[in-house]
Amino acid sequence: MARTHGSRAEITGPLIRDAARRLFARHGFAAVSMRQIAAEVGVQAGTLYSYTADKQALLADLLRSHMEELLAAWQDDPSRPALDRLRAFLRFHIQTSLERPEAVFLSYMELRNLTAENRAQIAALRRRYEDALEAILIAGLAEGTMAMPDTRLATMALIAMLTGVTNWYREGGRLDQDRVVAVYWDLVRGAVGA
Amino acid sequence: MARTHGSRAEITGPLIRDAARRLFARHGFAAVSMRQIAAEVGVQAGTLYSYTADKQALLADLLRSHMEELLAAWQDDPSRPALDRLRAFLRFHIQTSLERPEAVFLSYMELRNLTAENRAQIAALRRRYEDALEAILIAGLAEGTMAMPDTRLATMALIAMLTGVTNWYREGGRLDQDRVVAVYWDLVRGAVGA
DNA sequence: GTCTATATAAAGATAGAC
DNA sequence: GTCTATCTTTATATAGAC
Numbered sequence: 001m002a003r004t005h006g007s008r009a010e011i012t013g014p015l016i017r018d019a020a021r022r023l024f025a026r027h028g029f030a031a032v033s034m035r036q037i038a039a040e041v042g043v044q045a046g047t048l049y050s051y052t053a054d055k056q057a058l059l060a061d062l063l064r065s066h067m068e069e070l071l072a073a074w075q076d077d078p079s080r081p082a083l084d085r086l087r088a089f090l091r092f093h094i095q096t097s098l099e100r101p102e103a104v105f106l107s108y109m110e111l112r113n114l115t116a117e118n119r120a121q122i123a124a125l126r127r128r129y130e131d132a133l134e135a136i137l138i139a140g141l142a143e144g145t146m147a148m149p150d151t152r153l154a155t156m157a158l159i160a161m162l163t164g165v166t167n168w169y170r171e172g173g174r175l176d177q178d179r180v181v182a183v184y185w186d187l188v189r190g191a192v193g194a
Numbered sequence: 195m196a197r198t199h200g201s202r203a204e205i206t207g208p209l210i211r212d213a214a215r216r217l218f219a220r221h222g223f224a225a226v227s228m229r230q231i232a233a234e235v236g237v238q239a240g241t242l243y244s245y246t247a248d249k250q251a252l253l254a255d256l257l258r259s260h261m262e263e264l265l266a267a268w269q270d271d272p273s274r275p276a277l278d279r280l281r282a283f284l285r286f287h288i289q290t291s292l293e294r295p296e297a298v299f300l301s302y303m304e305l306r307n308l309t310a311e312n313r314a315q316i317a318a319l320r321r322r323y324e325d326a327l328e329a330i331l332i333a334g335l336a337e338g339t340m341a342m343p344d345t346r347l348a349t350m351a352l353i354a355m356l357t358g359v360t361n362w363y364r365e366g367g368r369l370d371q372d373r374v375v376a377v378y379w380d381l382v383r384g385a386v387g388a
Numbered sequence: 389g390t391c392t393a394t395a396t397a398a399a400g401a402t403a404g405a406c
Numbered sequence: 407g408t409c410t411a412t413c414t415t416t417a418t419a420t421a422g423a424c
Contacts, residue, residue, distance in 0.1 A: 012407080027306065030225030033399060047408050049401070108361075109303060112221065153369070153377045160358025161351045167302075168350050175347070183347045190384040206389080227417060241390050243419070 013051050015041045020058050025102035029059055029113045059110060060118040066103040067125035070096060074132060082140035083194055089133055090188055091181050093162045098177060101166040108163065130155055140192060147193030158188060207245050209235045214252050219296035223253055223307045253304060254312040260297040261319035264290060268326060276334035277388055283327055284382055285375050287356045292371060295360040302357065324349050334386060341387030352382060 019040035023032040034055060038045040052058040074092055076085060097104045107126070111119050134155040140146030148154045165180060175183070213234035217226040228249060232239040246252040268286055270279060291298045301320070305313050328349040334340030342348045359374060369377070 028222050028224050028304075030222050031307070034401080035399080043407090044409055045400085046402075046410080050407065055400070110222075113225070149380050150369075150377045153374070154381060156358060156362050157355045157378065157381050160361065161355035164350060164354025164358075167354065175344075180347070183344045184351065186343050186387075187348060187351050187385040190387050191381040193380075193384050228419085229417080237389090238391055239418085240392080240420075244389065249418075 012041065012043065012047075016043075016048060016051050016058070017062060021062050021102050021106065024059060024062070024110065025105050029055075029106075029110045056113065056115060056118070059106070060114050060122070062103065063107050063110070063114070063122045064118075064125065066100065066107055067122060067129065071125065071128060071132075074129075076132060076136070078135070078139065081145065082136055082143050083145050083189070085136045086140065086146075086188065086192065087185060089136060090162060090185055093159070094165055094181050094184065095177065097163055097166050098169055101169075104163060104166055130159060133159065137192065140194070145194060148191075154192065158191065161187070206235065206237065206241075210242060210245050210252070211256060215256050215296050215300065218253060218256070218304065219299050223249075223300075223304045250307065250309060250312070253300070254308050254316070256297065257301050257304070257308070257316045258312075258319065260294065260301055261316060261323065265319065265322060265326075268323075270326060270330070272329070272333065275339065276330055276337050277339050277383070279330045280334065280340075280382065280386065281379060283330060284356065284379055287353070288359055288375050288378065289371065291357055291360050292363055295363075298357060298360055324353060327353065331386065334388070339388060342385075348386065352385065355381070 016037065019037050020032070023036060023040065034048050035045045037058075038048055048058075052061070073096065074089075076088075078085075107122070111122060114122065134151050137146060137148065137151040137154055141148070141151065162184065165184070169175075169180065210231065213231050214226070217230060217234065228242050229239045231252075232242055242252075246255070267290065268283075270282075272279075301316070305316060308316065328345050331340060331342065331345040331348055335342070335345065356378065359378070363369075363374065
């Protein structure tokens with residue numbers, strides 16, 4: 001596994017991030033050692049410190065880039081009917097959650113291991129993501145196509161429900177992804193009073 | 195803090211469990227040392243091993259007793275209308291989740307740190323709890339007072355949604371517990387097609 | 389039942405050679 | 407850019423005294 005003095009910076013960085021994401025998600029941040037990450041990549045432990053200031057910064061980078069990718073990928077069109085937008089959000093959220101279950105899991109679980117500064121930064125990104133959903137619910141109320149007593153609570157409830165898919169979904173299991181989206185859409189549509 | 199040779203076994207056991215629950219929930223299982231737990235209780239680290247075989251068994255005890263208390267406390271009455279039973283389940287789940295947020299959090303997060311045997315045991319208990327909810331949904335379908343495409347997915351979706359309350363609820367925040375139950379009841383009732 | 393002391397292993401991080 | 411070697415700290419767990 002271990003190479004001797006081979007240099008390939010362009011790929012080592014991403015490999016470190018991939019290994020860290022996988023290991024942190026599987027065992028928990030504190031349970032994973034820098035040596036384990038290094039072994040997974042095929043470098044020595046000391047090498048990791050050419051790519052990250054410390055272990056915590058490595059986690060922070062993973063969470064920040066995940067949230068930024070999520071925000072960049074979500075394309076909303078406020079001119080469309082709110083129910084269509086909600087349907088699109090649901091599909092987007094389930095799809096990305098199932099594509100990157102490890103990053104999703106980390107983003108909801110390992111905030112506590114960040115410095116206060118990094119934690120605040122990630123929390124702000126997450127808040128923007130939640131606001132994207134709430135905007136749709138507010139539009140639905142204004143249109144009269146949805147009904148609910150509290151858009152903020154509904155936002156939190158829906159995100160928790162959708163993200164929960166990662167807890168039980170198994171590739172090749174009883175239901176494929178489209179079917180999951182369809183079933184959840186029935187539940188969500190009912191929940192928002194449509 | 196540290197006493198010298200004082201003996202009080204009746205209370206030290208529960209204190210260890212309380213401290214471990216709090217610390218594991220706050221920092222993560224792997225991030226907490228036996229020394230930290232001991233310091234919180236006011237004993238020396240070695241003393242903990244009079245109460246648990248090892249660190250992992252301490253976690254397993256916490257999760258097992260939490261699930262067992264939950265199952266013992268939930269009183270269902272299958273002769274009542276399914277919607278009433280669902281309402282009662284919702285209130286029970288939100289109430290206990292907010293009363294014991296640390297145990298709830300651990301039960302969903304730290305299964306990965308158990309031995310395979312302990313993990314299977316806890317998973318079976320959790321499954322029984324999920325089945326208690328699904329039984330209500332199945333009854334609702336049979337009654338014709340609910341409608342949903344998949345009772346198993348609906349079960350997982352509802353539990354994720356309700357448990358998510360612990361992620362954002364703050365004592366003394368914008369909403370008191372009864373109000374939260376009322377808002378979620380609106381969402382749940384819609385989701386199950388009532 | 390609890391303490392003190394310790395065996396043994398592994399952690400995060402850094403320095404300097406190649 | 408990566409490796410080797412190492413400093414320093416901390417961890418789990420156990421043995422035996424009180």
